[in-house]
Amino acid sequence: MDFVLASHNRRKIAELEAILRTFAPDQTKFRLLSLEDIGVTEEIAEGGATFEENAIIKASVPASRGYWGIADDSGLCVDALDGEPGIWSARYASINNFDAGLSADGNNNMLLLQKLKDVPLEQRTAKFVCVIAVCPPLGKADPITVRGECPGIILEAPRGTEGFGYDPLFYYEPAGKTFAELTADEKNEVSHRARALTELKEMKIIK
Ligand code: IMP
Numbered sequence: 001m002d003f004v005l006a007s008h009n010r011r012k013i014a015e016l017e018a019i020l021r022t023f024a025p026d027q028t029k030f031r032l033l034s035l036e037d038i039g040v041t042e043e044i045a046e047g048g049a050t051f052e053e054n055a056i057i058k059a060s061v062p063a064s065r066g067y068w069g070i071a072d073d074s075g076l077c078v079d080a081l082d083g084e085p086g087i088w089s090a091r092y093a094s095i096n097n098f099d100a101g102l103s104a105d106g107n108n109n110m111l112l113l114q115k116l117k118d119v120p121l122e123q124r125t126a127k128f129v130c131v132i133a134v135c136p137p138l139g140k141a142d143p144i145t146v147r148g149e150c151p152g153i154i155l156e157a158p159r160g161t162e163g164f165g166y167d168p169l170f171y172y173e174p175a176g177k178t179f180a181e182l183t184a185d186e187k188n189e190v191s192h193r194a195r196a197l198t199e200l201k202e203m204k205i206i207k
Helices: 010-021 051-064 086-095 104-115 184-190 192-202
Strands: 002-005 031-034 068-078 125-135 144-154 170-172
Touching (some): 010 031, 010 192, 051 068, 051 086, 051 125, 068 086, 068 192, 086 104, 125 192, 144 192
Parallel strands (some): 002 031, 002 068
Antiparallel strands (some): 068 125, 144 170
16 A cells, blocks of 8 residues: 655654554555655645644645655644643744754754753653654545654753754653664654554554
8 A cells, every 4th residue: 555654754654654664564565655656746834723623734745646645744732831832843943933053953952952041950851752644545535643742851951962842852761862862773663653553553554
């Protein structure tokens, strides 16, 4: 079966693909395509109000072209900021007109540190959330969504060089490391994305 992963974020695609491939022992029956592979090059506007809505919006694009669509919407929810940046995680700095002259991830992390500057470490609890939507081709059945969450603490300074996004600030207590200090394989065992994919695996949609 052909599945199309509806994302343009290469690092995220790599993480999802590494885990998704473990679902399908017979790789000859399972083909994972990208949006580019089916000729979709434009950004998909994420106009939803929740992770679930945004994941469905993205997965519907390949589904409307006759493919099984898979998409995730993910982000960081910080308790002391009432769940911010949440669904705005990728664009946190830009929607706040904040530009420290860094990369998009760098600006987002810098803004987060500024917003939390008066919050002591024990109150800097947060979680990464990942919702994965699977949309059957041409609306033949309702989309399904699964959710994975991973708890952590937002540090006062970045640590580590692996991963992407908020990984250098996200301290994962059971490992005693930030996500950016874990290898890709280590992160894939515990991340919000892995937890959502485990739920998906149990549904046996991908065989
Ligand atoms: P999306 O592409 O709309 O789902 O945006 C997700 C955004 O949330 C990313 O651009 C990152 O800023 C953040 N994010 C999601 N998952 C992770 C992760 O595993 N590590 C670090 N940041 C993440």
